[in-house]
């Protein structure tokens with residue numbers, strides 16, 4: 001399957017069925033943004049695998065997974081990886097998934113062909129094949145290798161901030177709620193001293209200012225500060241943004257929030273957590289709307305974990321409002 005970046009009618013949004021090497025060789029060079037491959041694993045199964053009740057495990061025994069030797073598997077791997085590399089744009093990337101049977105060989109071939117490995121990512125299986133024989137560890141993961149076309153390529157796609165903001169903010173929202181439930185069960189008296197205080201997940205600033213929480217609204221002041229700083233930076237007024245941040249820092253300190261430095265790095269770090277006042281991301285509000293729609297914190301986390309793209313996350317959010 002291939003989708004060209006320039007979206008020509010001939011190849012965009014089209015599924016091509018056939019031998020992948022021939023199909024990729026028919027595509028223009030430097031035309032593909034992303035390749036995801038789940039190639040044959042060369043499982044080399046030597047006989048039937050049976051469960052303790054003697055029923056047969058339905059394993060992969062197809063012809064396409066049979067190779068005479070490691071050499072012939074490597075030849076096949078190098079052929080399709082070379083065809084894939086030719087069609088990738090210089091900024092393109094490849095993901096290949098495999099198991100202990102083949103992934104190290106695939107990794108070696110990727111490196112030999114000039115790809116640059118960025119990460120190996122583990123898919124941990126919650127329902128792996130049971131370990132019937134007990135003669136080795138349970139095989140409960142597969143590995144994905146993420147590689148870019150060339151070693152010196154810096155302009156590949158990696159939506160770090162978007163992924164981190166969703167993960168960390170979900171963790172913060174659910175974590176606070178779970179911490180709250182635990183505290184109310186374990187120490188109900190402490191939890192009732194000031195129910196308006198955020199329970200759990202105190203950051204440095206909040207913990208220094210519990211006594212002043214009624215007089216000074218840290219969340220509100222920090223959010224206002226972030227918004228004003230963003231406006232000034234958008235206008236290119238860097239010096240003004242910096243002196244405003246220093247003025248505001250002094251306001252926070254005067255109110256008991258001991259912030260040593262308030263600068264763009266502070267916002268870059270704390271702003272990742274979208275439920276933090278230093279954030280300008282809308283994702284906390286969006287997550288809170290999902291939380292309101294879920295019956296409990298567990299189903300909220302499962303619901304969010306089920307989204308495979310930001311688009312789906314946003315589409316379902318629209319549905320909630322209908």
Ligand SMILES: C[S@@+](CC[C@H](N)C(=O)[O-])C[C@H]1O[C@@H](n2cnc3c(N)ncnc32)[C@H](O)[C@@H]1O
Nearest residue numbers: 018019020021022037038039040041064065080
């Ligand atoms: C590990 S399976 C991937 C299964 C796939 N992820 C799915 O869910 O259907 C490997 C697949 O590669 C296909 N395959 C093997 N050799 C191929 C080739 N030369 N060109 C295209 N597909 C090939 C097999 O038919 C098989 O479906």
